[in-house]
Amino acid sequence: MNLLCNEGVVKGQLDPNIYSNDRVLQSLLTVEDSFLPQATYFQNVQKEVQPCMRKIVATWMLEVCEVEECEEEVFPLAVNYLDRFLSLVQTKKSCLQLLAAACLFLASKLKSYRPISAKKLCLYTDNSITSQELLEWELVVLGKLKWNLAAVTPHDFIEHILLKLSLPKDRVTLIRKHAQTFIALCATDHSFAMYPPSMVAAGSIGAAVCGLQISCMESSVWGESVTELLAKITHIEVDCLKSCQEKIEQLLAHNLRESQQHKHPEGGANKKEVEPQSQSYTPTDVRDVNL
Template identity: 30%
Template structure:
């Protein structure tokens, strides 16, 4: 009797990159629920989001100042939320806690070891959190090629711009308390959808992209559309707030109408700063 050395899994992998991508995304979807903050914590933060948003923005500033990868920032905020979700109380020094989360995420060793130990003990050393940055490469890959491995019509330059803008929108989402508790897969899908729309994709193509992302997230298309529109709203509000600050500093009221028009332009999403 002949024995085949090919396993069923190996045969399935050889069918195309789309199969591998789907299995990786499914694995991440199963893991992400484990690392979401508790509903109670999310509710408490919604009542007074200022402190949490300040810590998230400070984390972003530190990570950018030290040129950390985007995934370091997302993981650090995730660790912060999970710690606070478990303890439901801020330590004496919230910035020390935040710094510890950054150090853990970036795998650095510093004099914050005691706080690191407290965070790690609270989280029971389970710090391999699933974040939106884990999903983005797979979602982008789905846009660049179909399940048979054939290239789509999107250029490398377009995909690079989409990834850059998606990273910015994901960071914006993580800092905003309204999206606290949203699964990272939905944040990544909605940010990617919003980025594609901002970079000039037409309505019919956007419908195809949204359907594809919803399928990868194993959710309804309307859910991805809802969160994408929510991100658009948050982004527009951020731009208007930034422009108002500039206007207040300059004292020039003549450009107010022009600036209001620019704030509604989707491509202005690329000008978001924290």
Template identity: 35%
Template sequence: MSVSLWCEEEEGQSQAQEQDSARGEAMLRARWDPSVSGQRVVQRLLQLEERYLPSPLYIALVQREPQRREELAKWALEVCCDCSLDEAVFPLCVSLLDRYLSATLSLPVSPYCLAAACVLIASKLTESHNVSADALCAAAEHSFPPSSLREMERVVLGTLRWDTAAVTPQDFIPHFLPAFERRTEGDTGALVSTLRRHGDTLVAMCVCESRFLGAPPSLLAAAALDCALRGLGHRGAERPAHSTLARLCQADEVVLQCYSELIDAALTQRLGSGPQSNREEKEGDMEDERAGTPTDMREIDF
């Protein structure tokens, strides 16, 4: 009796999942178990995170030409947002992408097919109802068929030897947040919820940025939470929380401060390149061109 390890969707399964989503079917999630938290779990994650870091050669090559990698990462982020996938899907997807490219050092003929395959694998590992292959093909404007996507999925799994449950910054954030509950005063529930939301956003930005490639996930998670806490302006808890985060991720406080400042700089750069900045640049250009604008409508060549 032959046994296949390939996870192949049955015919009509994708349509059934889309119909369930259209009906608004609630997804059941287990509650957070305090017994699976604590220093013991963090220590185990710290031991595993180095196993899933990309090679130094790949990091050096990407730093020389980061545009292609950032383009694929941003496309994967848009797909995860459009398909309403869990926050943990995107960092795991980019981790799979970096590890595959680190092992092969070459892009396939269809890079977006590779990114879609990584989204598909990460969705299967993280969610109970994974995203369908048809939805990923539609997100890529049908530049590749579902059969090519499933074949690329097999290639990625074979290259990574099915070792796909990588450690990401999202795995550390739930274990770092209890430190704020013990050291802050007032409505800690609202603060922790806001920190989790801002931390997830900053982690997604760091995953997209090639400048953070190769940084330990624990350090990125701690720096994102530290940056979020300072951004919220919560006085009285910044220094104790900073020291606690450095101790939890087993990093020097100066290194943690350096990465927090890098995240601040990256966030400022992204906000500065938004629509408001573009509009101000256009208004500045219009001011410079007003001196040469013809005053008579007959001088304008339509």
């Protein structure tokens, strides 16, 4: 008798009662700061781990999530664990990818209907770690974070903000997708680690709306800019939000320039053909961290 279920997994629909309730948004705003790293740990805690290493390993984490088609919430949550741990524990650079893998392991268990297996995570490190090490570090991370894993991330604010912006209904999906991309981009840059999640979410939505040149219906009615509306919704000072949004736009422009340079390197006439990669392949070589 075949007991296997071959039907696809159906994701639950968003509950409009949650996102239309101002008390839920207020609760998120009240507790979000408690999930931020305790300090700018590169100066105060870490001796070996540098910002460039954090960027390399965060980019690797993002690529693993993309290959595994994880839910959008998994990556920023995993990076939140990474930053909080590094703000508490002095970590050797040789253990950084192992720590990142443990954070991904935990975040995917919490947010994904199909968590990334320990075996796959080991493969994505080119077997530089073992399953036993991963399980041991999972417990270490849990202990240092005091099992407080339900962190507030920028994704928790997206639907609340979009619902209150009164945007054209046919553009909401596109704005949401762009904002999610910007949030992931911010998570790879350590300078956003101490920003409140609500500010990153509002700045990302603002950058998406401005980039797509979409007018906000409520904004036109009240004579306010989109940034002013976002600031009002999230209780953030307008100047602070403008600064965050500009920083997101600068980060996007910088990454686009880097991407173009990788696509069209000098001397490109002699480029070799790229061989097909195995399932365990991710482009970022985290061995650079140990150099």
